Amino acid sequence: MKRRMFCGSLAAAGAAIPASGQTRSLPLPETATTLPLASSDGEKRILAVIDRARRSGEVYLEVPVVDGRMLRVLAETANARQVIEFGTSTGYSGLWFSLALRRSNGRLTTFELDAGRAGQARKHFEAGGVSGLVKVVEGDAHRNVRQVTAPVDVVFIDAEKGGYVEYLQAVLPLVRPGGLILAHNIDMVADYVKAVTSNPTLETVFYMQGGGLGITLKKL
Numbered sequence: 001m002k003r004r005m006f007c008g009s010l011a012a013a014g015a016a017i018p019a020s021g022q023t024r025s026l027p028l029p030e031t032a033t034t035l036p037l038a039s040s041d042g043e044k045r046i047l048a049v050i051d052r053a054r055r056s057g058e059v060y061l062e063v064p065v066v067d068g069r070m071l072r073v074l075a076e077t078a079n080a081r082q083v084i085e086f087g088t089s090t091g092y093s094g095l096w097f098s099l100a101l102r103r104s105n106g107r108l109t110t111f112e113l114d115a116g117r118a119g120q121a122r123k124h125f126e127a128g129g130v131s132g133l134v135k136v137v138e139g140d141a142h143r144n145v146r147q148v149t150a151p152v153d154v155v156f157i158d159a160e161k162g163g164y165v166e167y168l169q170a171v172l173p174l175v176r177p178g179g180l181i182l183a184h185n186i187d188m189v190a191d192y193v194k195a196v197t198s199n200p201t202l203e204t205v206f207y208m209q210g211g212g213l214g215i216t217l218k219k220l
């Protein structure tokens with residue numbers, strides 16, 4: 001009988017699979033790191049702000065394009081009605097989420113400590129025509145997270161690294177079963193990785209492009 005071959009299978013290519021099950025990383029197509037094509041005037045307007053914000057330097061520690069695209073795809077796939085973000089900065093990742101929220105008729109609540117960056121974020125959301133979809137909450141997110149009510153569909157943690165576990169504990173009870181908790185710069189938060197990989201009600205995968213993203217599914 002002929003052996004079935006799987007795309008990307010090292011065994012099929014005759015290579016040995018390491019005992020850890022680790023696989024090689026594959027090269028990205030060039031189009032993975034460029035802005036996506038717009039399918040409507042609304043998308044075009046948001047993507048123009050995304051492009052302009054980075055070119056003009058009106059960003060601060062923003063997610064790379066590959067990650068922004070991933071955030072949008074995950075939120076849109078989850079048909080997210082309520083997205084919570086810790087670490088707005090100037091609204092760059094929020095603009096990516098807004099591409100999904102236009103489709104799902106969802107809302108983003110995003111928390112930022114720095115008043116200047118929160119103000120710039122509001123300007124970006126206004127320019128993208130999505131300020132009605134986004135609420136920027138200024139101040140310490142550890143305190144302000146108490147305003148959040150269930151059900152939450154998607155959480156994005158991208159504020160100070162020492163706070164990730166506390167953010168997780170604060171929102172986890174509010175996330176609906178089947179909801180997602182996304183964490184940026186996952187290589188910098190060992191305590192968070194331990195928390196999401198030692199809980200049997202969670203399933204976490206790691207997307208190690210761009211800044212590295214932990215993608216956690218709340219199973220129950």
Ligand SMILES: C[S@@+](CC[C@H](N)C(=O)[O-])C[C@H]1O[C@@H](n2cnc3c(N)ncnc32)[C@H](O)[C@@H]1O
Pocket residue numbers: 060061062063086087088089090091092093094111112113114117139140141142158159160163
């Ligand atoms: C890495 S940046 C976020 C980048 C943003 N997600 C983007 O892609 O444009 C981290 C942000 O978290 C904010 N931050 C840090 N600690 C915070 C806290 N306790 N509450 C709210 N925001 C906080 C910082 O002021 C900073 O703007």
